Amino acid sequence: MIESFIEFVRDTYKISDLIPLHAPTFNGNEKAYLNQTIDSTFVSSVGKFVDEFxxxxEGFTGASKAVATVNGTAALNVALHMAGVERGDLVITQALTFVATCNALYHMGVEPVFVDVSKISLGLCPASLEVWLNDNADINDSGKCIHKSTGKRLSAVVPMHTFGHPVELDELLLVCEKWNLVLIEDAAESLGSFYKGRHTGTFGKFSAISFNGNKVITTGGGGMVLCRDEQDGKRVKHLTTTAKVPHPYEFYHDEPGFNYRLPNLNAALGCAQMEVLGEFLAKKRLLADSYRSFFNKLDATFVVEPEYAKSNYWLNSIIIEDKSERDRFLEVTNSNNIMTRPVWKLMNTLPAFSNCIQGNLDMSISLEKSLINLPSTPIIKV
Structure with missing residues (x-):
């Protein structure tokens, strides 16, 4: 299987040297817009491209308000802050995630609680969430969700749309409503993914998107907070611009804020990338279809979008149940200059988060041992 896969990927990409996992593609107005920005001298946080981006x-996702930030972690930090998450709280998330999710919590003085993921979506499992809450939480007289053992407040749930596959949002929202928890979507990987016809990141009170160099579109670095309420969005904009009160020349900041503004240079890149997002998404689906057909009769399972969703297929993935065979696949493909990667180490196994509260993580553990990400750059003909 491995040798035929190598041949298939090389034939697909028509590249004889290194085939990366996910590389940015610049075939549009990127250079023109960057030059405009440089010529204008507005290269920092003030400039037309930030507002345009x-x-x-907003137009693509249907969010009431979108606010650009310097990266996805900053966007998640602001989203958590806006949702009322406070130092000393517990926030439920998944152990199968990129470390940025937990880093944002850690630096707020918040402890993650790890609940298992769903085989359907690879994201936070609503059934596992419900079981954990029933066993470990209560609602107190003031309506707060409290962890029985520690007495700490459980304030939010942060599911991630893993590799762009939308989680089971309706079910998660029902659990959150029952337990008075705020849902915040980590939509870093899911630009262009839809849940029942509606864009991810528009279901939670707030969500965070990433435009890192390896995402569907990139601004180099960059992120975005999506807000369900326009007034919340205006406050996010205020906070991320150091909470400065507008004035022709005075510097007055009415509360502690964040210097999380996205530079105009990065936004210019984002505007050009948005012009070709539709093409990128279409080509990524074609690539996913090719992988699905290739693996159809082999001893590997291609990860497909859930039936309720339309995924962006940010990273294509397969599952090889035999761990020794999985490891051999990784070793041989990488030694042949085809970049494949295992899923991240589970957060509860990392030193910073090893003592965090966790539920049953059987599915997460299984996926960590069996999942492989494949080259996923959309094939755009110049």
């Missing part, structure tokens, strides 16, 4: 994301 936010407007484009």
């Amino acid at each position: 936010e407007n484009k994301i």
